Amino acid sequence: MNENDLMEKFKRLGAALAKKGGKYLLKILAPYLPVIGFVLFVILLIVGLIGAVYSALPNTEGSNRQVGILADANISSQDEEMYKEYKELVNKYNVEDTWVVNELANTPGCDGCEESSLVSPFYPGTGVVNLNRFADRYGSDQKLKLLWSQVHAADLYRAYSLGEVKIEPKVMDKTAKDLHPYYYYKKSVVVACGKEGCETSEVYLLVEAYTIEGHFQYHYQWTTKYGNEGESTTFEELVSTKQILPNKWQRLEDWMVKEYKVTDNVEDIALARTGVWEAAQGFYNKKEWMDWLSSSGGYTYSWISGAMVPAELVPFFEKAADKYGIPVWFLEAIALMESSFNVTAENTTTGCYGLMQVSPDNWKKYAPELGYDVVADKDNPEAQIMVGAFMLYEQGLKGVDWDSPKWKEQTLDVLTFYGGFRGKGAKEECRDKYASVIWAYADQFKNAKVGWPAPTCTEISSPFGWRSHPITGEYKFHEGIDIPADCGEPVVSISGGMAYTGNSSGSGNYVVVKDGTYEYWYLHLSEQTVVSGQQVVPGQEVGKVGDTGASKGCHLHFSVYPLDSSEAIDPLLILGR
Template structure:
């Protein structure tokens, strides 16, 4: 990896990694155009990059599974000097990520950046995990340093270069305190309320841009006796986009024009992913290619669920249908971009449609380009006016599916059947659209609709909503990353989502009193679900099994390091590799 004395070897290795990453994003990146442009900008060092990218792109379907793992690639090339250099830049980035974590008292009426405040936090604490998604990754600084070295025809990447890029891109986060109230009505008619103190991100200034976050108070029912009141993410507004990263590129890499700048930005981010990301969802998604099989309400990112429901109220299109369209179009990625058409965001609106519809809905086409609420409402607006306003969603599935087909044909851009596909579909765009676009959306929509009663995840403990430990609690030697739900031993534990069982067993088979005792993990397209302290012989599933939302998988126990019968439910976002508050997934109604 990092070899400060042998740039040739280092460049070859990183080019190979970048090529592998580029292959995985070929559907949304103009890889060949990028490589060709970079040849002009950065010179002959990238000839190998172009060759590798074009080669493996052509043979992607045949060769991806045969590619060596990152560990195998690194085993022959990593030296002690490499490891020390990587450790140094990681430490720099970790320090930078925690340098500007400020607590403010209220929602800002004006931008806070670059102000500094006395109240500071020691780590990322946003309840929605926005800070984790926006943190600086060491690969960004390393990629910038690499490209600067190549552009200047240098012979090594220096510590000073890395330190400068980290300093230029260190993120700023501003939080305010909030609370989550869980109220339970007792058998005698009284009520008990527990309070969880949390922090909400209100402003961020990072390499991705300058953003502000708005919230609204909502009350939802966990069951007939228990309600939860909290502040739900309402809006994300972008004040500036890419400013700090673009400034660094302009200062050090000297792009000739806006097109060069955009291509350099893409190159930096793709190389950063090649450096930094160790967990790849691509392997899992290829192994379990039918993604719709594992979709449920829990799969929808919690920060988006409220926006889908708002669109449902406004346009009468069910949240589960809108979410299925979004998943098909973008995989729930607000920054997904089709390089050939320019379609962008969660609902993949074309630039001309976005400019018109966003203004119609009162949004700013530039400032709200990355605003997920604006993207979802704009997509729903277009679907409504394309013809979904007349669909009877209470009818049998075959009826509403038939009614939505012409709309999806237009929305998906299925106009003229390509010559290569006419052997399958003739000259019938409807047949083409149904097979490759509408059909998958219908399947995902039904899965989302039937995955849970009202959206969100299934409550995991049958008959009990008594919370005895919250996510984010400071327990002295550690921060609690789960939600503790107390219940008698033997109470059924239900799967929050659909998915694949990835573990069943003891944390320490030789000592059942350690750690989480008996535990199960399940994963779907976006999350890993962890169920701890289960009853010893209670699991009803095995590793590799497919489970459905609400399916019994085990029973509440008291195994491991536990002070009483309870379930410790934890949820990890696999895109950010960060644990999230389970209540966000379990209460999105």
């Protein structure tokens, strides 16, 4: 069956679902939604699931606010306008409750200070001050932000449930406000020491998040990392993420029962919630994928490097590698292949979940064996990685000689089983569709190590965090690190990706490199040695140290931003690996 036939089949299915009702939507669609690659995922999910939801909605002809935004293959100007409205709403409400819970920064040695507990959560309280911005050093808050697509999907379901012909602005606003997250932070410090002494900066760490995806608590412990030339960084490292609700979806489901005036039947509520959630992911993936295609110029293995592994996951990959003898770079390759480093990734057909896509049965069996709680640790990245690594170890990776050039062939049998390939020709099918990709990822993670953006200078003159601006004297947040170096010294990309160049009064000449996880910003350059649209590899020169823009002396300002976010994370989380 070709793609056009599939599209037509799903359009007909959508019309049939309009007659049958939304209750059976996911049950009928489930067999058609295997995870068989991101592009095909977008085609099937957008045309199937979202098309079905859309076709089940009331006729909106003549309405100035059509409810079918992004439901078909083309995005209209009307869709774009509605998309902008949703973006403005979530940008507003995502930071409405961002509370600092302590007045003084923690000092090294105070493990667990100002953290919430199961019996004493911060929600629904407030705190010392409301930041009105994302602030977590690791960017964990941004991963749980309310998406415009989630608000839109909830509004679509409302229109369907209540027979409304359009989505009014007041409904959009109410939904965004009702579903917005609550964040609680503690002040902490990062102490960076080098040959010239130590710099202490104040940062914030997320200790609790109450969201429509669950109620999470975060725990840290003090650690010190050492560099190659005697540098050290002392900070609080994330060691645990706990989800404390027996049903992580309780908040969203309670809201749906109240807002949609639906039955209190548990199965029906869960089905409705899943429908809204899957539609939301479909809307979001389609928009982001189309934006990516229009700007990226394509994606190649050469973009992959150690820099794109989310900073908060690195300690857990290292812990698993130490315990089971499986290299960090191989575990990272498995996680990239299985989940794209998404802690909440779920295969709707098999139920496999998390970074390592562990099946429900295996999770229930092995999580307790390794000391993790089946419910509370379901979204704990450490638990997901440790369980996945344990399974890979037990299935045969314990016998691999990782220093041998034959390590790839030695892992094939395990990858065939872990990837779910069965029957005649399974091994070769795995090699072609699964193992070869993992091996390519692993080679990149192994060889494309994270470097330093200004190779001739490893000192930091101004760290990430709150500081007095060197020119204005204003006390404000510094969204990166400053590295002093002579003008004209090389600046290199710490990652692979697509380069973009520009100039502004504040940043001067700058280069941005974008991979699949982060944007890396190199500012105040005297010269840009790449052009916009150029693909770069790790270690490639992208510019020269300069003193352009709002600068006071030759230096490089380096910042790291998670994709689709305006809030930076601490670059040392990546550079300190």
